[in-house]
Amino acid sequence: MERTIGVDLAVDPRATATSEICWSRDGAEVKPPRLRCKDEDLLDLLSGLVSGERAGVDCPFGWPTAFVEAVAAHAGHQQWPGSTGRADHYARLRLRMTDRVADATIRPLTGRGPLSVSMDKLGATAARWAYLADQLAAGGHPVDRSGAGHVVEVYPAGARAVWGLAGTRSAQALLQAAPWLRFEPGVQQAYERNEHAFDALIAALVARAVALGLTSLPRNEQEERAAAVEGWIHLPGPDGLARLDPSAA
Template identity: 35%
Template sequence: MSFAGIDLASDPKRTGVAVIREEHAGERLVVHHALLGADDDHIVKLVEESQKAGVDVPFGWPRPFVEHIASHAAGSVEVPKTTGPDWRRSMALRRTDMFVHSRLGLTPLSVSTDRIAYPAMRWSALEARLRASGLDCSRNGTGRVCEVYPAAALKSWHLIHRRYKKTANATARDELVGQVEERWPSLEWNGFRALAVQSDDVLDAIIAALVARESSQGRTIRPSREQQADAMVEGWIHLPNVD
């Protein structure tokens, strides 16, 4: 079985991808593939050939934001009682973002107000392409793909989750890679360890692949019945269920 991880950027040159293969009934994990610089064709192929793919990108936008923008475009916005903090928060954050914050104290980037919207737009096109090929891309993560947030996954596992990105933090990445090796002693880097230390995009893709494996085996937190409707539209970040 193989699990793909995709650290999606708007620019293919900055998109990291990885594939982890599970061998010998899970007793051995091998980084089969890792690359910085993946175009749409490469990503589609990885998802098609994997049992599950973890994608580091918002799968959708907040429902209140989408409804407001659609009403605004039609000139039919209902006047809100207030445009205070709670209203703005509902425009900026999805239900899954709020859940991650309540559980871990981390706030994912807002797909409606931050630059993360650019890779999210790219994903929307990739999702359409994958759906057209017959793959189940349910945004709640029950299909071939699940949304991941590497920093939140790392914090759930009690690993380094901050200040490991960018060139200046290569030492922290090396330490994080060491922590990954301790948590998954059966993981074999297959020559890709240096690339994971060199590129935080590739390292995030490897983390995303590990989360995809957890998701496929039922070891991530799924949306509750109350959260399900929003998750199907907005997306749902799969957190490792360490409980």
């Protein structure tokens, strides 16, 4: 029996949820969601991962390098970077390398790409994650921002798009696409009722895709360097959901 965890992270614990899936050859059992998760709940959950387990967290693991460098220059009363080529520099301030890579896949499907962690309210959620990651590292569980360890960055809206589930957070629609998922009585309804729980469930499925090597990875040295600092979105392929079927393995 193997386990994957999904975390839909928000600034407010009341909007933070987790999901757990237990995988075996007989199927994938979805456990009831945990709602209103506080920092200590998440730290306990993520620090308890063992060999073979993965957790997918819906939150950027870092900020664009160009943004960090620009803010540091401004704080030190140094010349603002990008004084020439302002439009290109502004684009690099807004989006990380992984955001730009994911945008090429997601935008044709949904008409929109990843949000900016540096110039949108998403940055507040990233600040909560930065605290959690620091606490995990202090407890002997450092997070590899590229996703090479137990904990990976995921993007549930993007995963739903490539899986043909864009525009819906329906557990019933998910079950039709993945009939091998098992819900105990009342559990499916719990995911239907709460959008944060549903996104956590998608995050847990993507975490399984990561464990099976079915998500996008940095393609070159430049992307690898960026991923180590800025984080990396692990996006599954269009057939990735079907390939999670335990009976197919």
